[in-house]
Amino acid sequence: MKDAFALHGAVAFSGSQERIETFEDAYVVCEDGISMGVFRDLPKKYGHIPVEELDGMLITPGFVDLHTHAPQYNFRGQDMDMELIDWLNRCSYPEEEKYADPLYAERSYDLFAEELYEGPTSRACVFATRDVPSTIRLMEMMEEAGLVSYVGKVCMDRNVPEGCLEDTDRALEETEEWIAQTQDRFENTYPILTPRFVPACSRKLLAGLGKLSEKYHVPVQSHLSENPKETEWVKKLEPQASFYGDVYERCGLFGTPMPAVMAHCVYSSEEEIRLMKKNGVFVAHCPDSNMNLSSGIAPIRRYLQEGIPTGLGSDVAAGSSTSIMKAAVEAIQLSKMRWRIQDQTRKPLTFEEAFYMATKGGGAFFGKAGSLEEGYEFDAVVFDDSNLATMTETDTKGRLERMLYCGDDRNVCSKYIRGRKIY
Amino acid sequence: MKDAFALHGAVAFSGSQERIETFEDAYVVCEDGISMGVFRDLPKKYGHIPVEELDGMLITPGFVDLHTHAPQYNFRGQDMDMELIDWLNRCSYPEEEKYADPLYAERSYDLFAEELYEGPTSRACVFATRDVPSTIRLMEMMEEAGLVSYVGKVCMDRNVPEGCLEDTDRALEETEEWIAQTQDRFENTYPILTPRFVPACSRKLLAGLGKLSEKYHVPVQSHLSENPKETEWVKKLEPQASFYGDVYERCGLFGTPMPAVMAHCVYSSEEEIRLMKKNGVFVAHCPDSNMNLSSGIAPIRRYLQEGIPTGLGSDVAAGSSTSIMKAAVEAIQLSKMRWRIQDQTRKPLTFEEAFYMATKGGGAFFGKAGSLEEGYEFDAVVFDDSNLATMTETDTKGRLERMLYCGDDRNVCSKYIRGRKIY
Numbered sequence A, B: 001m002k003d004a005f006a007l008h009g010a011v012a013f014s015g016s017q018e019r020i021e022t023f024e025d026a027y028v029v030c031e032d033g034i035s036m037g038v039f040r041d042l043p044k045k046y047g048h049i050p051v052e053e054l055d056g057m058l059i060t061p062g063f064v065d066l067h068t069h070a071p072q073y074n075f076r077g078q079d080m081d082m083e084l085i086d087w088l089n090r091c092s093y094p095e096e097e098k099y100a101d102p103l104y105a106e107r108s109y110d111l112f113a114e115e116l117y118e119g120p121t122s123r124a125c126v127f128a129t130r131d132v133p134s135t136i137r138l139m140e141m142m143e144e145a146g147l148v149s150y151v152g153k154v155c156m157d158r159n160v161p162e163g164c165l166e167d168t169d170r171a172l173e174e175t176e177e178w179i180a181q182t183q184d185r186f187e188n189t190y191p192i193l194t195p196r197f198v199p200a201c202s203r204k205l206l207a208g209l210g211k212l213s214e215k216y217h218v219p220v221q222s223h224l225s226e227n228p229k230e231t232e233w234v235k236k237l238e239p240q241a242s243f244y245g246d247v248y249e250r251c252g253l254f255g256t257p258m259p260a261v262m263a264h265c266v267y268s269s270e271e272e273i274r275l276m277k278k279n280g281v282f283v284a285h286c287p288d289s290n291m292n293l294s295s296g297i298a299p300i301r302r303y304l305q306e307g308i309p310t311g312l313g314s315d316v317a318a319g320s321s322t323s324i325m326k327a328a329v330e331a332i333q334l335s336k337m338r339w340r341i342q343d344q345t346r347k348p349l350t351f352e353e354a355f356y357m358a359t360k361g362g363g364a365f366f367g368k369a370g371s372l373e374e375g376y377e378f379d380a381v382v383f384d385d386s387n388l389a390t391m392t393e394t395d396t397k398g399r400l401e402r403m404l405y406c407g408d409d410r411n412v413c414s415k416y417i418r419g420r421k422i423y
Helices: A070-075 A084-100 A102-118 A132-145 A168-182 A203-216 A228-237 A244-250 A270-279 A287-292 A300-306 A324-342 A351-366 A396-406 B070-075 B084-100 B102-118 B132-145 B168-182 B203-216 B228-237 B244-250 B270-279 B287-292 B300-306 B324-342 B351-366 B396-406
Strands: A004-016 A019-031 A034-039 A051-061 A063-069 A121-127 A148-152 A189-191 A220-224 A260-264 A282-285 A310-312 A380-383 A412-417 B004-016 B019-031 B034-039 B051-061 B063-069 B121-127 B148-152 B189-191 B220-224 B260-264 B282-285 B310-312 B380-383 B412-417
Touching (some): A004 A034, A004 A380, A004 A396, A051 A351, A051 A396, A063 A282, A063 A351, A070 A084, A084 A102, A132 A168, A132 A189, A220 A244, A228 A244, A244 A260, A287 A324, A300 A324, A310 A351, A324 A351, A324 A396, A324 B287, A324 B324, A351 A396, B019 B351, B019 B396, B051 B351, B051 B396, B063 B070, B063 B260, B063 B324, B063 B351, B070 B084, B084 B102, B084 B228, B102 B132, B121 B132, B132 B168, B168 B203, B220 B244, B228 B244, B244 B270, B270 B300, B287 B324, B300 B310, B310 B324, B351 B396
Parallel strands (some): A004 A051, A063 A121, A148 A189, A260 A282, B004 B051, B121 B148, B148 B189, B220 B260, B260 B282
Antiparallel strands (some): A004 A019, A051 A380, A380 A412, B019 B034, B380 B412
């Protein structure tokens, strides 16, 4: 038992989609970065490990952000009255061009990494830009911040402005070199193949990325069926594809051979959903973004029922906040609106389901992560919720729900990732 | 010029529904509690008034909360997976009963008043409980907090649990006594007649309150057409009424003779909308609540187009936050979902419109409030947004939008209400 310790306080984690396990007073034991489980009384064999007393605190798993854009952090909360394609052209692309400047990238990514460091997120899938040097710098910063993350050099060779556009062969060469440089370099930071989305990627580029994915065993992240205008555009650009995701599928980028996480999936067709299920494609549900860009409401209840692996994404800066606690609340709220207005056949999401997606659901993309159960990698957040307390006494589940609805980064007291206290 | 001063910094206020007036560097002059306007250069006649230098700060009008429930603050962010009627029975009514205990009321209302004191809200319409002594205590606390507020002793004589139920005559007597005790007692705090909602109020009670409204010139607040089950219930309870608001109208509680503010108006019929327009009934749009209780999306674009006076409400605790900045963002987001899913004939709300509702729109219920234009009561919030700054420089409008999307009470540096610095 080389490196063991325990946290002692109130504990909550997601047992399953339907159930949150709570303990008013318990010990969470970590050994060599892995959870040994949660115990009402500390087992004898752990009798002499250090115990951090967290009286009055609430201990949860780390939160998982399955979809965010580091270079967009600069303009969050601004120019929000647009739809996706206009917003990309007017806000995202012009900003992303700036990351060819190392000093600009350094300063910007530092703000982003600092924000994730301080909040309750322990793991993230991050889009960078097409620029390799600044993408590597971002990976270094994420490593320093202590989070576990996949970071992607973005690839795009059509329908984007000159400053973002890449030559197809060069994009593939640069990506391969970048994988070689970063694949074994970090402890907690990994490259992920990142075609921007079908409208910005030729078949040749996608097929090349698919080959790199297989050759180097690198997973994939992209966007899928987000917005009506975007999906119409994909139909025009790729008339021979049966559906949006079929373009990724034909190029080996849709969950096989390597795992893939697709952001949004608001307008996935029956065929697309079938293939997502078959291939185990992860859905990154980004409710804040889907509202801000007027995209619509994704059928998340359906995905959960089908057993499609589903987590949450902040989608900064189409989402204005990096908080996955906020995303969990918005996922519930949007599902209620979907139920009320669009589809009364499927019930709204429950708090249990939203918390599951925010932790264990998204965590599954990283292996055994997002829970405090025995055998999971030990990512834990310690919350001080004393500023949210009122005259109404509440149990641990109530405190957890209140934390997600009313809390913020101020409540994060400390954070452990893979057993290491990083904050 | 007895009591004059100026604030000097970046300034933003709502000129109209369509337009936000911004100044990168200007002076807002206050004289005897009234704004003398915003000036790029300080006019000579104000040459020797004190100037508060707010370099780098953002000055806006105070935010206006047209609908909130003080006794519900205790259980905000908990048990949110319910619809309105279940939620009232299981959460609200049992909690509200506790306010008969003066000590419980004292401690609880203190938390609520402190929260409003520290945030960007300058004016509010507040529901208390049926209990008069604690309602008066809440009024004292709101007065101490420095906000301008209408506070209502709630009336309800049917379909509520024993602990909340009132005898009709006694409710009216108590209300009349309470008006007498409080109407002229405070500088910034006023009584407002507060029938809970039609399902909880007999015709006799409503008619009696209507008479009190006319006799004492006291305005009215209540709930209207919030949730499908509630509106169906009203139809059954009041079969002779043409529509929900018609019940209030027949009792003199629907904007005439005295002003009325009605929360929600999600399911207002054509007839109801016509009468709201005719009577100048204020709509308190509460997007957070409407999501949490699965109520639906109110047709706010329509209300603005019709010229129906419309502001925002936090509706704590069906809304989990007291922030009207958050309500403004959610109003935009929900309007985008309404446009996308429900009604493509009316465009989503713009940021300009949401900011208008959050300040000047709601402020109109209080007279000339919610703006920094000449002649308005001087309610101002000074924001320090340095923690939100990034590498992207932005103008005052961008800073304002970012403040509403990404800021919170931490950013409130100081607050002036009716010319008095209260924070």
